[in-house]
Amino acid sequence: MDLLSLARTVKHRVEAPLTEALSLARIAADPRNPVLLTLSTALVNPLYRAAFLASAAGSGVLGCLAVRPCDLESLAEYLEVPQEDRPRLRAWLDTGVRLGELGTREGCYRLRSPAARLLALPGNDAVAATLEEILRFHVPVLLDAPRMLTTGRRYSLADQDGTVIARSSLALRAMVEAALDRTLDREGPVRLLEVGCGTGAYVRHAAEANPRLTALAVDLQEDVAARAADNMAAWGLADRVETRQGDLRTLDLQPQFDLVTLHNNIYYFPEEERVQALRRARALLAPGGRLLLTTSCREGGNAGLDVLNLWFTYADFGGPLPRAEELTAQLEEAGFTDVRATRLVPGQPFRAFTGTSDGTPVTDTPVTEAADGISRTTAARAAAPSAQSL
Ligand SMILES: C[S@@+](CC[C@H](N)C(=O)[O-])C[C@H]1O[C@@H](n2cnc3c(N)ncnc32)[C@H](O)[C@@H]1O
Numbered sequence: 001m002d003l004l005s006l007a008r009t010v011k012h013r014v015e016a017p018l019t020e021a022l023s024l025a026r027i028a029a030d031p032r033n034p035v036l037l038t039l040s041t042a043l044v045n046p047l048y049r050a051a052f053l054a055s056a057a058g059s060g061v062l063g064c065l066a067v068r069p070c071d072l073e074s075l076a077e078y079l080e081v082p083q084e085d086r087p088r089l090r091a092w093l094d095t096g097v098r099l100g101e102l103g104t105r106e107g108c109y110r111l112r113s114p115a116a117r118l119l120a121l122p123g124n125d126a127v128a129a130t131l132e133e134i135l136r137f138h139v140p141v142l143l144d145a146p147r148m149l150t151t152g153r154r155y156s157l158a159d160q161d162g163t164v165i166a167r168s169s170l171a172l173r174a175m176v177e178a179a180l181d182r183t184l185d186r187e188g189p190v191r192l193l194e195v196g197c198g199t200g201a202y203v204r205h206a207a208e209a210n211p212r213l214t215a216l217a218v219d220l221q222e223d224v225a226a227r228a229a230d231n232m233a234a235w236g237l238a239d240r241v242e243t244r245q246g247d248l249r250t251l252d253l254q255p256q257f258d259l260v261t262l263h264n265n266i267y268y269f270p271e272e273e274r275v276q277a278l279r280r281a282r283a284l285l286a287p288g289g290r291l292l293l294t295t296s297c298r299e300g301g302n303a304g305l306d307v308l309n310l311w312f313t314y315a316d317f318g319g320p321l322p323r324a325e326e327l328t329a330q331l332e333e334a335g336f337t338d339v340r341a342t343r344l345v346p347g348q349p350f351r352a353f354t355g356t357s358d359g360t361p362v363t364d365t366p367v368t369e370a371a372d373g374i375s376r377t378t379a380a381r382a383a384a385p386s387a388q389s390l
Contacts, residue, residue, distance in 0.1 A: 045099070049115070052096050054135050057119045057128035058164070061093075062111065066120035069108035129167035136161065138307040141314055154316040162221035166198035166228075169264045175344045176263050176294050177205050179352035182342075183292045184259065186210045193257040193284055195248045196220065196265035200228035203243075204235050206261075216253075218246030220268070248280050249273075255359075257284050262293045266327065267312055271319040274327070278334035279362050287359025291336060292352065297324045300349040324351055331355045335362060 056062045064070055064078055072093070076086050093109055096102040103112035111117050119128045137160060148154070184190070184206055190213040194203045197217035207213050217232070219225040222245045229243035248262075260281045269277045281291055296305055298321045305321060312318045322330075324341045331339045336355025343351050 049099050049101060049113075050131060051135050052099055052101055053115055053119055054128065054132040056096060056101065056116070057125075058132050062116055062120035062128075063122070065102070065109060065111045066117070069105065069110035071108050075109065125167055126170035126173065129164050130171050132164050133168040134304070134307075136164065137311055138304070141311045142307065145310070145314060148314055155311065155314055156316050157221070159315075162219075162224040163227055166219075166224050169198050170201055172264060172294075172296075172350060173201065175348075175350050175352075176202055178344055179292060179294050179342070180206055180261070181209065182352070183290060183354060184209055184213075188212065189214070190258045191215070191256055191286075193253075193260045194218070195260065195262045195281065196268065197228050197243065198224060198263070200231045200235075200241070200243060202261065202263055203228075203241055204231070204237060206259075207237050207240055213240065215241045216257075217241055217243040218248070218251065220245070220247050248277055251280070251284065253284055255284055255289075255357075256286055258286060258289050260285055260289070260291050262291075262295075264295060266293060266295050267308075267321050268318045270317070271322075271326075274319075274322070275330045275333045278331055278336070282335050282355075282357045283362040285357040285359075287357065289357050291331070291355045291357070293327075293331075293354075294350070294352045295327070296321055296349045297327070297351050298322065298349070299324060300347060302349070305349060321349075327353060335360060 081089050101113045101116045103110050192215040194217045197219050203215050203217045225245040232238050232241045309320045339355040341353050
């Protein structure tokens with residue numbers, strides 16, 4: 001090496017670390033760094049963790065791992081993942097490990113975080129489903145709202161996963177059951193119609209409280225009704241409870257029920273159609289029969305209910321949560337007597353509404369055509385019901 005080359009090499013070796021140190025310092029001093037760090041710890045990581053937990057709970061992976069640690073192959077078999085997709089399953093599970101929700105030991109995945117352990121408990125299924133509802137439906141409306149205004153897109157019932165909503169609704173179970181306990185006759189024969197039955201859990205509660213109760217459980221959504229029918233069979237209630245797809249607005253039945261229940265679904269009806277829907281419910285009651293309607297109301301709401309309202313504002317069906325006074329007035333307008341609204345827990349937005357039908361024939365006006373493409377009710381047939389019966 002000549003003297004000149006030697007000098008150049010020495011100069012480069014001294015300058016290179018200096019340049020690297022300088023560029024590192026410049027990167028570290030980027031003013032966006034603290035913002036990104038704050039965002040990722042305060043907002044992004046919890047969101048990733050929540051999304052992982054919701055899908056791990058919904059897919060049954062948390063439940064499997066609660067029984068015992070499992071290797072990739074047994075989880076793949078449980079989830080029926082084909083051989084070629086197993087590396088993808090591993091990538092998802094390993095992300096759960098990186099997020100701190102799962103751990104690994106001796107080649108097996110196991111539950112690690114307290115949240116993962118809690119959501120794995122069968123008794124917390126409604127909480128896990130609520131998390132999934134928030135991520136699948138609440139987050140998108142917050143994200144999409146401005147774009148939906150420019151494109152004119154609206155959510156439809158098909159945008160909801162009815163079976164997730166049916167499970168998440170059970171987060172209100174204690175309050176709905178308390179309301180049912182106050183209303184239900186536990187001794188005599190009772191014919192119950194449950195509208196929008198979801199999982200069917202409340203029909204089960206009623207049937208267990210009164211062994212002489214028979215019921216018709218209907219839900220607008222085919223898959224929800226099918227799941228409820230499976231549940232009734234599994235609960236040994238198929239001989240007392242008929243479960244089927246049905247729409248309150250078009251149910252063509254005799255006024256035969258002692259009790260009609262609507263839990264957590266009055267906001268599936270647009271505000272201007274609620275009186276009509278309530279009239280339909282009254283038309284199905286035998287004289288002296290009662291309605292029990294439970295729902296969260298706008299008064300005393302919380303962020304979750306605000307976003308639920310927002311979702312329905314961007315949907316082509318349904319409407320906002322009711323205000324207690326308005327719903328009471330709508331029940332009276334629909335012909336119910338002795339209408340009462342009860343707040344089950346002080347300060348909470350959840351209320352039970354009851355009303356009685358005196359058997360006066362319902363004289364309906366036609367239901368405005370629904371925007372969801374599901375029901376197209378013409379003049380209500382309540383005043384002259386057909387012979388179809390339970
Ligand atoms: C939020 S979920 C509540 C399910 C259940 N009642 C509960 O509280 O767990 C509302 C349910 O009402 C059903 N629903 C909405 N409109 C209906 C209608 N017009 N007739 C029958 N069911 C309806 C929906 O399909 C959905 O399953």
